[in-house]
Amino acid sequence: MAYQWNWGVLFAPSPDGGHTYLQTLLDGLGVTVKTAALAWLIALAMGLVVGVARTLPYRKVQAATAVYVEVFRNIPLIVQMFLWYFVLPELLPTRAGDWIKQLPDASFYTAALAIGMYMSARIGEQLRAGIEALPKGQRNAGLALGLTLPQLYWHVLLPNALRTVLPTMTSDCLNTIKNTSVALTIGLAELTAQAHAMQEFSFQVFEAFLTATMAYLALNLIVIVVMRALEYKLRIPGRAVGGRAAKGGRA
């Protein structure tokens, strides 16, 4: 293959202002981390609400959240992002729309919101699965003891269900990070966008994307280690439900 490998290009000055290409990519990584973190917070908050609402004994609430979940998980993320970014401001009153358009970092907030809402549908569904996987007796026992619904969820159902779904939440956290790359379509200068820019300027395609790959890999490995530690810390020894059981296999 007639390709001129040149890893030194990472330390060559990048044309977009006084620093190296490596710094450009690291800047992109920083934006990726910030976007993913905000998106993850939105996803967790909305996911908790949706997951709980899906299991409440109220038909109308269940139906409304079912619609929410199907809308947000069935529309491709890139389409949602375009709708949030280009269509929403046009639907609002002119002044509100103009205010949104002129916001600094509009693409950052739009991206975090779009990814957060998209992921919240998935987290909500997982939480519903976790709650529904609990033995019926827990809910009934709680109510029989006189707990109110909020108390029941807070003290009984959620602590158990969240421990069950924690391992799969790790996957969703990783997906949130990777989904930030879609935000390059609305002009967010995250890691993939910066890798694109680097290869356009230097034509060193593989160096740019391999470096970005390593950065994503490293970032995701860190998340995995943290989530594993969290699972371990939150485990309840001797219980089948609640992450990994005590040493010696599952109880």
Next chain:
Amino acid sequence: MTISIKASIAAFAIAMAGTAAAQQLDGTLKKVADTGTITIGHRETSIPFSYYDGNQKPVGYSIDICERIVKAVRARLNRSDIQVKYLPVTSATRIPLMGNGTIDLECASTSNTLDRQQQVAFSVTTFVTGNRFLSQKSAQLRSIDDLKGKVVASTSGTANIRQINELNETRGLGMRIVPVKEHAEGFLMVETGRASAFVMDDILLYGLIANAKQPDRYQVSEESLSIEPYAIMLRRDDPQFKALVDDTIKALYASGEFDALYDRWYRSPLPPKGINLNVAMSEALKRVVAKPTDSGDPAAYR
């Protein structure tokens, strides 16, 4: 083994035909002779350089030039059976595909820059464009200084966004520069009022305006921030093929055909929608036609 036998057969055939036979084939020409095909990388939406017409067939100014190059390759190898394959490329795939031999020519709207010459070679310049900005006429933005403090979009990873970034710093204009992924999206930013201006190669801006719902609402700035030479992209270190490509383009410039080719793509209705860009030949391009150059330095075009 078989390759060298085939090559010697090809060389023999050429010797028999009495064309410039003394020179051994190598690089791309040898590959084309061996495989019997030449593959052209093209873009899908780079109007009017390289794009799909109504029948999903690649057409455009650069494609027309490449068809002449193919003709020259057939003549050089004295083989009329050389097949032409077209392969769509993107800005991210063109380098790997050229490097691994999937495409032999990239016929699109790729700027020749000194940095890029580290990786690939370029033919003599086929078009010269300037970096200008598009805005709504009602906003009355004429020069770069009018953009002070405004939101300005440009396509990420282009030389254009780099220049506007530099100008923003050196002249302290305080613009907020928003990178967009595609030209059409940059236009959408201006159309919806998210940005006051879209900075890009002027020829692409004319194309965007011609395609707009209300073309008379938009204008392209008079002031040009820089010069970008477009060229056909080739593999590096392949002097034999480059010489053939360059000679073909130079012959085109020297012949009377070039004006007709220019009018065909820049001053006539374009397939498939019948839009007319109506752009007169720039002084810089006239100079290139008079004195062809493959320089990647913008200063060579002033």
